Amino acid sequence: MINRQIVLRHRPVGVPVASDFALIESPLPECRDDHLVVRVDYLGLEPSARPRMDASSPYSVPVALGEPIPSTGVGQVIASRASGFVPGDWVFVHSGWQRYAASSASAARKIDPGRAPLPKWLSLLGLSAFTAYVGMTVLAPPRPGETVVVSAASGATGAIAGQIARLHGARAVGIVGGPEKCLYVESLGFDAGVDYKAKDFAAQLDAACPHGIDVNFENVGGDVLGAVFARMNPHGRVLLCGLISQYNAIDDARGPNLWRAVYNAIRIEGFLASRHWDRIPAFIDEALAWAEAGQLQQREHIVEGLEQAPAAFRDLLGGRHLGKAIVKLTD
């Protein structure tokens, strides 16, 4: 058996291009002590892989040249030297873009395909959705009647953040690019979708938030964050989940004028879902229960074949699809 991987060939300058990646074949990874080897059936793509392609990325560990691009993945254990895992177990791992991945036992988590089909463990129950859950239930749970604005609301994290805000009894407003995505987030139950590409973006945002903004779940940054921040109410909370508008040019961006944060006593909080792994079991139970009750949905955008990952990733950064970007792998 051989492994197939997509590795980083060049560090991207701005938007990654096809030649920044290389599809290579390699031997199957060794199974070291306390590790397992997994056949990955689905990859989940995350925008945070982009900043990690920069040489000096402070966001988690930078990807080395020749290494697979980071991602989540689900699949089946084919070899184990870790107690608690045996071949045949289904697991969630931080696989990277490859068909066979080694993982430490501590970074792997068993999943039950009897509770939900495999791709759902990357979408409804995956890292992006969990990130939304951490923000909206642990760090800044909105109170009933408050207004929550979510940017990149048609994406895998934003869509869940807005729906959980609604479950808290809050008004959920989603900022998206284009009228089609407005309709999409409204179909998910958001009270309003607002198109940041529209000429009347500011007026749309005012209309959608007649009582100002109490909580901002921020995935975008830049001018979108600026528009939201300028409407934050006293005691508002800004959750900085990601700043996708900056990922292709991290260094140039400035944040909003913080004077408003002083006089309105606003809290701005960056966070990483990885600091809250202990919440995963509760999240899985709640997300499944909400989904069964028809209160939580996550769309999947599935492409087939490892070689599709780079293009799907560029589409993800460019906001060219809805929901969670997933790559189905086959031999």
Place this chain on the structure above:
Amino acid sequence: MINRQIVLRHRPVGVPVASDFALIESPLPECRDDHLVVRVDYLGLEPSARPRMDASSPYSVPVALGEPIPSTGVGQVIASRASGFVPGDWVFVHSGWQRYAASSASAARKIDPGRAPLPKWLSLLGLSAFTAYVGMTVLAPPRPGETVVVSAASGATGAIAGQIARLHGARAVGIVGGPEKCLYVESLGFDAGVDYKAKDFAAQLDAACPHGIDVNFENVGGDVLGAVFARMNPHGRVLLCGLISQYNAIDDARGPNLWRAVYNAIRIEGFLASRHWDRIPAFIDEALAWAEAGQLQQREHIVEGLEQAPAAFRDLLGGRHLGKAIVKLTD
């Protein structure tokens, strides 16, 4: 008896000039129900009066043209129609720049000149010091061994913030303008003073913070905040107390790049001491105890005569003195 007041004549453009103010004589204020009238013996000047001179100030209520400039003050009740206050009582009030001030009973607080001389109720025990106390004990108390950086550290708030950080067992670094102020904050017990006007400011800051920065008590904003933010550690906390570098031109300023807040899970929190009045009694007790133990000092910069207030205020905004700016009033 007549009252003397310094009122806002013109809204300042940039740095306030003498002609923006007018010294006027007026009748003594009436004593309305639930109010008292106070003969103010000392005024405490606060930088936050500057943004309130702008027509559209969102920071507390803007000062109307013809109204006294906001400030704190201590003095003696000369008339009372409020239960709990009688003529002769010594009180702390939000007096404004005037010799006689009316105050609602709810906004007045009795003080005991037997516990500390009058000016100390504006300096060591006043609003600026209380603001530092709220930040360093309620909102972001540093842990032993952490590094706390305070900007405008030679001012009435910064000096106290750094000393309280030391009392928590933290390393306190003060950012100030000029070598003299560095020596001053070091004389207060700061581990290091750093001169933001020096060419080697960045190197000074690096040397003073060999383990990065865990807590930032921020009074300045702009490039000073930028330099500190670029050194914030994972799980760092930025307390936004004021942004004095912006007060003469609020609209133009942008905050630091927030990407660091995401990957280091940093919290940035604006706050107003006025939301924490219930902590005043504990603060007074603790501050006096610390002062008696030689662990907390607050210098006073006292000028005499109401007519000196505008110049003292400009010096305050320009950082041209140490400690709390106080105006002694006499008839």
